[in-house]
Amino acid sequence: MNDGMTLRGGWNVEYNYAVGTTGKKFFDALIEKKIIAPKCSKCGLVMLPPRSFCERCFVPAEEWVEVGREGTIQAFTIVPVKFESLPEPPYAIAYVLLDGADTALVNFIRKVDLSDLGAAAKKLSIGKRVRVVFEKRRKGTINDFHYELIETGQARRQRSKK
Amino acid sequence: MSHRVAILGVGMTKIEGAKKDQKLDDMVFEASSKALADASVTREGIDSVVISGCDELDGRCISSMLLAMPAGAYLKDEIKVTDEGCYGVILAAMRLMTGLFDLSLVISWCKTSEAPVSDVMRMRWDPFYHRGFGMNHITSTALMAGVYKSQYGIPMDIPARVVVKNRKNGARNPNAHLQRPIKLSEVRSSPVVSWPLRALDCAPESDGACALVLASARKARELKRDPVWLAGFGWATDSYYLGGRDLSKLRSLGIAAGMAYGMARIKNPLKEIDIAEISDFSSYHELMVYEGLGFCRPGRAQDLIKEGLTDMEGVLPVNPSGGLLSSNPFTASGLFRVCEAYLQVKGNAENHQVQGVKRALAHGSSGFCAQGNAVFILSR
Ligand SMILES: [Zn+2]
Numbered sequence: 001m002n003d004g005m006t007l008r009g010g011w012n013v014e015y016n017y018a019v020g021t022t023g024k025k026f027f028d029a030l031i032e033k034k035i036i037a038p039k040c041s042k043c044g045l046v047m048l049p050p051r052s053f054c055e056r057c058f059v060p061a062e063e064w065v066e067v068g069r070e071g072t073i074q075a076f077t078i079v080p081v082k083f084e085s086l087p088e089p090p091y092a093i094a095y096v097l098l099d100g101a102d103t104a105l106v107n108f109i110r111k112v113d114l115s116d117l118g119a120a121a122k123k124l125s126i127g128k129r130v131r132v133v134f135e136k137r138r139k140g141t142i143n144d145f146h147y148e149l150i151e152t153g154q155a156r157r158q159r160s161k162k
Numbered sequence: 163m164s165h166r167v168a169i170l171g172v173g174m175t176k177i178e179g180a181k182k183d184q185k186l187d188d189m190v191f192e193a194s195s196k197a198l199a200d201a202s203v204t205r206e207g208i209d210s211v212v213i214s215g216c217d218e219l220d221g222r223c224i225s226s227m228l229l230a231m232p233a234g235a236y237l238k239d240e241i242k243v244t245d246e247g248c249y250g251v252i253l254a255a256m257r258l259m260t261g262l263f264d265l266s267l268v269i270s271w272c273k274t275s276e277a278p279v280s281d282v283m284r285m286r287w288d289p290f291y292h293r294g295f296g297m298n299h300i301t302s303t304a305l306m307a308g309v310y311k312s313q314y315g316i317p318m319d320i321p322a323r324v325v326v327k328n329r330k331n332g333a334r335n336p337n338a339h340l341q342r343p344i345k346l347s348e349v350r351s352s353p354v355v356s357w358p359l360r361a362l363d364c365a366p367e368s369d370g371a372c373a374l375v376l377a378s379a380r381k382a383r384e385l386k387r388d389p390v391w392l393a394g395f396g397w398a399t400d401s402y403y404l405g406g407r408d409l410s411k412l413r414s415l416g417i418a419a420g421m422a423y424g425m426a427r428i429k430n431p432l433k434e435i436d437i438a439e440i441s442d443f444s445s446y447h448e449l450m451v452y453e454g455l456g457f458c459r460p461g462r463a464q465d466l467i468k469e470g471l472t473d474m475e476g477v478l479p480v481n482p483s484g485g486l487l488s489s490n491p492f493t494a495s496g497l498f499r500v501c502e503a504y505l506q507v508k509g510n511a512e513n514h515q516v517q518g519v520k521r522a523l524a525h526g527s528s529g530f531c532a533q534g535n536a537v538f539i540l541s542r
């Protein structure tokens with residue numbers, strides 16, 4: 001916009017975010033194709049993404065459990081338009097409650113035909129079963145895996161401890 | 163209650179898509195001057211200033227350094243709330259209730275036209291587990307809308323009717339950003355931006371600033387004003403992690419409303435409140451807010467829309483101003499709701515005035531999927 005009424009300016013700042021020992025343990029396990037989650041010693045909540053404490057009981061969570069590589073869609077959206085700084089459309093994301101976990105974890109859901117939005121939304125409905133698919137080369141980040149639909153799976157409702 | 167807080171006046175700039183003729187501080191000066199004039203008080207008389215803005219959207223660090231002056235704080239008390247603008251009312255009111263202050267100016271602003279809004283929203287997610295997954299204010303709200311729609315089987319016409327209602331109201335509000343009423347068919351045929359939300363289901367992005375003058379009961383009496391009282395307020399926050407929340411409901415809103423209703427002695431909000439100005443980030447969200455505020459049972463907000471109970475002519479008109487679906491100066495939108503509620507109780511809302519308003523509700527929220535919620539009851 002060069003109409004004399006605006007001045008272009010910006011900032012580009014880089015950070016070194018500490019992962020913490022809880023995060024490190026989770027990410028190291030991803031490299032080994034495992035999803036592990038801390039469990040609250042008081043209420044037993046199995047938390048993903050991992051946290052070092054239970055925000056409800058307010059006690060440290062030191063025990064870890066391995067959760068399943070399949071789960072149930074709790075929430076999803078399909079994004080067909082380009083938003084500034086967001087991935088190239090179309091993409092689909094889902095919060096999935098992995099078997100054995102009590103809180104859902106977001107990731108991309110891939111290998112779904114997103115060309116027909118209505119049809120894709122039906123395929124991805126809440127309650128559908130998905131599997132975790134690990135990438136071939138893993139770096140110890142949340143992008144080491146994504147979700148894919150288990151096509152034969154019947155939709156089912158699964159209640160978490162909410 | 164002995165520590166009552168009064169609202170003496172409000173000031174609002176016109177809400178627009180892009181205010182190029184005003185710098186941030188020009189816009190803030192306009193709103194604060196208008197509020198002081200409306201309250202018939204001077205800057206000298208103000209003893210406390212609470213400001214609220216979003217540094218990342220303002221494109222500057224500690225934006226209060228620039229904006230304290232146009233907010234009237236020259237060599238005075240000034241404190242900033244880095245949250246939705248309406249939280250400034252909470253802080254100011256509590257400070258007045260201590261008896262340490264008597265006359266406060268609360269102000270908030272947002273100039274979305276200058277800012278990379280989607281990028282700023284993405285940056286609100288933690289970098290480890292969320293940030294890379296294409297979630298901003300629209301796509302995260304869509305996740306929630308999808309859960310609500312699925313849980314209660316909401317027909318597509320219901321959210322579309324919310325949009326039509328609010329845009330119709332907005333067309334009567336000369337201060338609104340979008341003033342063209344729209345048809346049901348336009349909402350239904352607008353493109354999907356993040357399933358199930360269509361472009362017209364989502365609030366626009368706007369520029370605007372607004373301010374209120376609050377006074378202690380003692381000061382209001384001394385000035386011999388006929389104020390609007392802040393009869394109740396409440397606020398609460400939910401988990402940051404959406405995967406641990408039941409996205410079909412707004413639990414923190416229920417808690418906030420309970421607190422505000424308790425203070426204002428409201429038992430049946432649908433009957434006892436005359437109008438509500440709520441933060442409708444999306445059409446679906448307005449429905450969820452009805453339920454969070456206890457206007458109906460969970461899943462039954464669709465009945466209120468079907469029966470027209472929240473239309474201008476209904477038992478509880480919601481968003482006579484047009485709400486966020488007509489004007490959305492983002493982090494200032496909640497404070498605009500409080501200003502609009504004030505105008506309704508005062509009888510100064512002109513073309514969008516609802517007759518005989520004695521008690522009004524204002525609602526603001528912040529965070530992804532309305533993590534935090536604040537509720538205000540204004541009354542005669
Ligand atoms: Zn616990």
